[in-house]
Amino acid sequence: METPDKQSKSGGMAVETDRSFQWDPIEAPDEDIREAVWELGRAGEWIVQPVPEPYALESTKFGRLKKIPLEKTWHHKSCGQCGHIPGYSTSIFWLNRLLGYDYFDPRDQTSCTAWNYYASATSNQAAQASVAMRNFAAAYETGYFPLIHCGTSYGHYKEVRHELVHDANLRREVREIMHKLGRPFVMPEEIVHYSEWMYAVRDQLASRVVRDMSDITVTVHPACHYYKLQRADALYNADIYNGQRTAVVTGVAQALGANVADYSTWYDCCGFGFRHILVQRDFTRSFATMRKIEVMKEEANPDVVLTHDTGCVTSLDKSQFIGKAHGRNVGVPVMSESQFAALAVGAHPYRVAQLHWHSTDTKQLLIKMGIDPEAAWAEFEEDLAKIKDGTIKSLSWEAVM
Amino acid sequence: MFSVKYQEVPLEDKERLFEEVKADPRYEDYLYGCYECGICVAACPSARFYDFSPRKIAQTLAREDVETFYEQLNDDVWNCSQCFSCTRCPRQNNPGGLITVMREVAVKNGLRTTKEALAGYTRIIYKIMTTGTQVSPDMLQEDAFPDWGPQVKAVSENLDLWRLALPPETLHTTGTSWEVEERTMQELYAIWKMTGSLDIISSLDEGLSDIMEEIMDEELEASGLSF
Numbered sequence: 143m144e145t146p147d148k149q150s151k152s153g154g155m156a157v158e159t160d161r162s163f164q165w166d167p168i169e170a171p172d173e174d175i176r177e178a179v180w181e182l183g184r185a186g187e188w189i190v191q192p193v194p195e196p197y198a199l200e201s202t203k204f205g206r207l208k209k210i211p212l213e214k215t216w217h218h219k220s221c222g223q224c225g226h227i228p229g230y231s232t233s234i235f236w237l238n239r240l241l242g243y244d245y246f247d248p249r250d251q252t253s254c255t256a257w258n259y260y261a262s263a264t265s266n267q268a269a270q271a272s273v274a275m276r277n278f279a280a281a282y283e284t285g286y287f288p289l290i291h292c293g294t295s296y297g298h299y300k301e302v303r304h305e306l307v308h309d310a311n312l313r314r315e316v317r318e319i320m321h322k323l324g325r326p327f328v329m330p331e332e333i334v335h336y337s338e339w340m341y342a343v344r345d346q347l348a349s350r351v352v353r354d355m356s357d358i359t360v361t362v363h364p365a366c367h368y369y370k371l372q373r374a375d376a377l378y379n380a381d382i383y384n385g386q387r388t389a390v391v392t393g394v395a396q397a398l399g400a401n402v403a404d405y406s407t408w409y410d411c412c413g414f415g416f417r418h419i420l421v422q423r424d425f426t427r428s429f430a431t432m433r434k435i436e437v438m439k440e441e442a443n444p445d446v447v448l449t450h451d452t453g454c455v456t457s458l459d460k461s462q463f464i465g466k467a468h469g470r471n472v473g474v475p476v477m478s479e480s481q482f483a484a485l486a487v488g489a490h491p492y493r494v495a496q497l498h499w500h501s502t503d504t505k506q507l508l509i510k511m512g513i514d515p516e517a518a519w520a521e522f523e524e525d526l527a528k529i530k531d532g533t534i535k536s537l538s539w540e541a542v543m
Numbered sequence: 544m545f546s547v548k549y550q551e552v553p554l555e556d557k558e559r560l561f562e563e564v565k566a567d568p569r570y571e572d573y574l575y576g577c578y579e580c581g582i583c584v585a586a587c588p589s590a591r592f593y594d595f596s597p598r599k600i601a602q603t604l605a606r607e608d609v610e611t612f613y614e615q616l617n618d619d620v621w622n623c624s625q626c627f628s629c630t631r632c633p634r635q636n637n638p639g640g641l642i643t644v645m646r647e648v649a650v651k652n653g654l655r656t657t658k659e660a661l662a663g664y665t666r667i668i669y670k671i672m673t674t675g676t677q678v679s680p681d682m683l684q685e686d687a688f689p690d691w692g693p694q695v696k697a698v699s700e701n702l703d704l705w706r707l708a709l710p711p712e713t714l715h716t717t718g719t720s721w722e723v724e725e726r727t728m729q730e731l732y733a734i735w736k737m738t739g740s741l742d743i744i745s746s747l748d749e750g751l752s753d754i755m756e757e758i759m760d761e762e763l764e765a766s767g768l769s770f
Contacts (some may be wrong), residue, residue: 221677225720228709247713249724252675252731260625263646269738324731411588411626418748419662430587463692501694529707536707
């Protein structure tokens, strides 16, 4: 447990604990599903799409190594992320461009539809698996490898993979559907979340940091569906939380030079609830503010909360308005680590990180990073004026790199 | 535990629904019994704010207590947050997964309580099944999200312009989260139809199902995809 003498320089609790998790792939309580994926491939049941080179090898929860593609990535976008936090995806693409990586932003992609499935149950196993395999087929046909932006899509696709591996009837049903659609039946060698890619390139990002992050205190909310669904496949590192919690997000924030402070409710969900965020928001608001934001404020007083899933950013960001109206101890910016990393390596806060889509005020954070938010907003408004008067059709990549 | 609720529902109906849940291929993977340790409850967000317990779900199913199962099928399952924090169960149970299966059975059988629980959600079901994306930018209107503060109004008023100020061209959309090809949507419709997802919605809301069926049939006819 954390002790007072482990206070971080920000006043928050330090991330170190006295306990450590000794991993051993042999002792893992579950099978390595990837072996079965390859076996089914050899048996002609499906095509296995290999991770393209170059890739990084990173440790998962029990020490197995996972291949993380660095480029030739096919970006499986997220409905909520692109719908109302678009700076999330924009930052991921921008970072790819900054590093000179070849990536593909497809139009031949649907949502994974898992949000609806978890919220309303108006779908079924075969439909969910077919949507996943259709998207995987679309990626395979381009020659690029799927990189999943959304934590729920990532966790859900791993569930689908598990079900397809273990259920021959389901496999047969979905294969027939793919055949009728004229699509190949393809399973990727690995299912990879964008945060794993961020983690794999953290040292490259660290070498490009242009803003002083040493005074920035960060709290991390790890997304439930990243590490609680099919958990043995999430990335862990013995040097981060002594291997007891997933390493993504935290590892990136630390590599960028920010101070990661701990808080006691780190395991708690954000309160999203799938249906709750839309039709029972009293629950979402209460949980997000009382169990997460207020605890973070009291124990760590962060400058920013970082997470890596659409639902988490939404719940934690949007829920604070009402709490503030009631005088609760809230008021802290929330964003993805992709946006945070983009800012650290020089991205524009509005042209790239698109922070104006967020509800919580980010100005103090930007000032602390050495960014003048007023000047940056004025620059962005000039862009908007040009689009409005027809001088330019839209904001281009060339204009923001 | 023995429920005295829903006594007007015949036992055989409750047993039939329970058997439907047990017949799901995932059931055996999701339930291994229950130590009654309460770790799942301690981790459960819904347990903090509702009269809800993932432990009781696992216990009820393990004991095959059909009466309590039926009560939970009606009164509990829609409170779950589907975060799967409960999967830290030392016995490898997955109460969140069991609830997913129970919800499916509740929807397919058109339970009155399910219709009530999802009454406010049908607009979202329509959105996802007809556009392929769950939340489109144009859904962000201040009348629907007044508790999110004045920023929602700012987004709504500037939506078209702000979307064009996004460097990725695929995001210059307002009715969908990103630009989706026509063929892609047609294939999604084909999946909904081939897997019986539209039939499931029919049990929930016949009118909604009819509207979606019409949209999908027209698109599929144009696509050349036939079944």
